[in-house]
C-alpha cells in the first residue's frame with residue numbers, strides 16, 4: 001500500500017492494490033505535466049469574479065500607408081483613433097474582411113487598429129485588492145495592446161487567448177474612461193504559424209509601385225481581425241491562477257487528480273469540492289493538490305456511445321487568504337468529465353471501450369463574420385452534427401474557440417485538437433525560430449485545453465512537407481515535447497498519403513492520413529478508389545502497426561450541379577466518392593482503421609484561384625448550412641455505425657428518432 005505524505009509524495013509500505021496502482025499512475029502523470037508559469041483559465045463569473053464583455057462595435061482603421069507602419073510611427077495609440085484619420089465601425093468579434101464593400105480591405109495585409117472606450121464599475125478602481133484583467137479570446141495574428149496609450153501586452157499568433165492585468169493603469173487616472181487600443185497584423189512569414197511569405201512585385205510593366213502579395217500554403221481564406229470576445233474580468237489580488245485535472249476510474253470509482261495553483265500570496269487556504277449535476281457534493285479536499293475519489297462515478301461518454309453522454313461534474317475551488325491590509329476570497333468552478341483515453345495498435349479506447357470516430361472536419365468560417373465567433377452558427381453546427389450522427393470532429397487547421405470545446409464537453413462530441421501548423425511547405429520553416437514558435441503554440445494550446453474531456457488527442461500539424469531533411473528532427477522534437485506537456489493524451493500529426501512524408505509517424509500514437517483519390521490523383525476516375533485506398537491502409541499499417549484514422553477524404557460538389565453518370569463537381573460525384581471510400585472503411589475498420597472524418601462539414605471560403613469556385617466546395621453542407629445529397633449518405637451511414645459500434649438505447653436508434 002501507499003500512503004500520502006504531507007508533501008504529496010507516495011511512500012511504499014505494502015504491496016500495491018489495483019486502485020492504489022491507479023492512484024499512483026495519476027500522480028505520476030500529473031507530476032510529469034510541464035506546467036507553464038501562468039494559467040489561462042476560461043473567464044467565468046463567480047461570487048468573487050465579475051465579467052464585462054466588450055463585444056459590439058469598435059472603432060477601426062486599417063493602416064494603408066505603403067509600409068503599413070504609419071500607426072506606429074505616428075503613435076496612433078496615444079490619442080483617440082478618430083483623431084488620427086478616417087475610422088469606420090467594426091464589429092467584434094468578427095473578421096474585418098467581409099464587413100465592407102471595399103476589396104482592398106477584404107484582401108488587406110498589414111496592421112489594422114481597433115479601439116474601444118470602456119467605463120467600469122467604480123469599485124473595480126477603488127478596491128486595490130481587485131485585479132482587472134483584459135482578455136482577448138483571439139486575434140489574427142500578431143497583436144499589440146495599449147490601455148490609455150500605454151502598452152500592456154503583445155502576442156504572437158492567432159487562435160489562442162492572451163491577457164494583461166490593467167488595474168494599476170486604470171487607477172492612474174480614475175476619472176477618465178479606459179481607452180483600449182489593439183493593433184493586429186495578419187502578415188504571415190516563414191516563421192509564423194501558419195507560415196507564409198510576402199512577395200514584392202518589382203516589375204513596373206506588370207505591377208504598380210510598391211505592389212506586394214501575401215503567399216500562403218493552406219486552403220482557407222486568410223481571415224483577420226479580432227475573432228473572439230474581448231472582455232474585462234476581475235479576480236481578487238490573491239487568486240486561483242490555474243487548475244489541472246487528470247481523471248481515471250476503476251470499476252465504479254472515479255479518481256480526479258487535481259492541482260490548483262495560486263498567485264498573489266505565498267499561502268492560502270483552499271477548499272476543493274466536486275459537485276455532481278444535481279449540485280450534491282461527491283468529494284472534497286483542503287489541499288492544493290490531491291486525488292478526489294468519486295463513488296458510483298458517472299463517466300463522461302461520447303455522444304451515441306451512451307444514453308447519458310457528456311456528463312460533467314463541477315469542481316469548485318474556494319480560496320481564502322489574508323495579508324496585513326485585507327482578506328481575499330476567490331471562487332472558480334471548473335467543469336470536469338471523468339474519462340480515460342488509451343490507444344492500442346488497433347484500437348482507440350475511451351473508458352476502455354473501442355471508440356470509432358465517425359465525424360467531420362470543420363472550419364471556423366461563415367458568411368460576413370468570416371472566422372468571428374458567432375453563437376447562432378455554433379449552435380446550428382452542433383444541431384447539424386447531431387442530426388448527422390457525427391460523434392467527433394477535428395479542429396482543422398487551428399484551435400477553435402474554447403466556447404466550442406465547452407459545447408463538445410457538454411454534448412459528448414469528441415475532439416482532435418489541432419494547432420495552426422498548417423502549410424509548412426518551405427524548408428526555411430523547419431528552422432530553429434519556427435520550431436521554437438511551434439513549441440510555444442503547443443504550450444499555449446495544451447495550457448488552454450488540457451481540462452476538456454472532449455479533447456482526446458493533440459494534432460501538431462497538417463500535411464507538412466515532411467519529406468524534407470530537417471522535418472524528422474523537427475517533428476520528433478515537437479511530438480516528444482507535446483507528450484511531455486500532456487502524457488494523458490495521444491498525439492498525432494496529419495499526413496497526406498505520400499509515404500515519403502511519414503517523418504512524424506514513428507513518434508505519433510495514431511496515424512492520420514488524408515487522401516483524395518479520384519480527385520487530386522486520377523481526377524474523374526472513381527474506379528481507382530478501392531485499389532488505392534486499400535493500398536494506402538495496408539502500407540501505413542504494415543510499416544507502423546498503429547491505428548489509422550482517415551482524417552480527410554471527399555470531393556467538391558457545387559450544390560445543385562447534377563450529372564449521371566457522375567462527373568466531377570456534381571453532387572452525384574461527391575456521393576460516389578463517399579460510397580466508394582465507405583466500402584473500404586467497412587473492411588478495414590474490422591482491423592485497424594479507427595475512424596473517418598469527412599472533408600468537409602461545410603463549404604468554406606478560400607483564396608481566389610483557378611481550382612476554387614468562390615471557395616472550397618467539399619462541404620456536405622453549403623456554407624449556409626443546407627444539406628447537399630452527400631449529407632444524407634453520411635447521415636445514413638453514421639447512424640448505422642452508431643448502432644453497430646455505440647451503445648444506443650433502443651429509442652434513439654436510427655431511423656425512429658429522426
Ligand code: GCB
Pocket residue numbers: 218219397462463514552599616618
Ligand atoms: C487537404 C488539406 C485541406 C484542403 C483539402 C482540399 O489535404 O488538408 O486543408 O482544404 O485538402 O480540399 O484540397
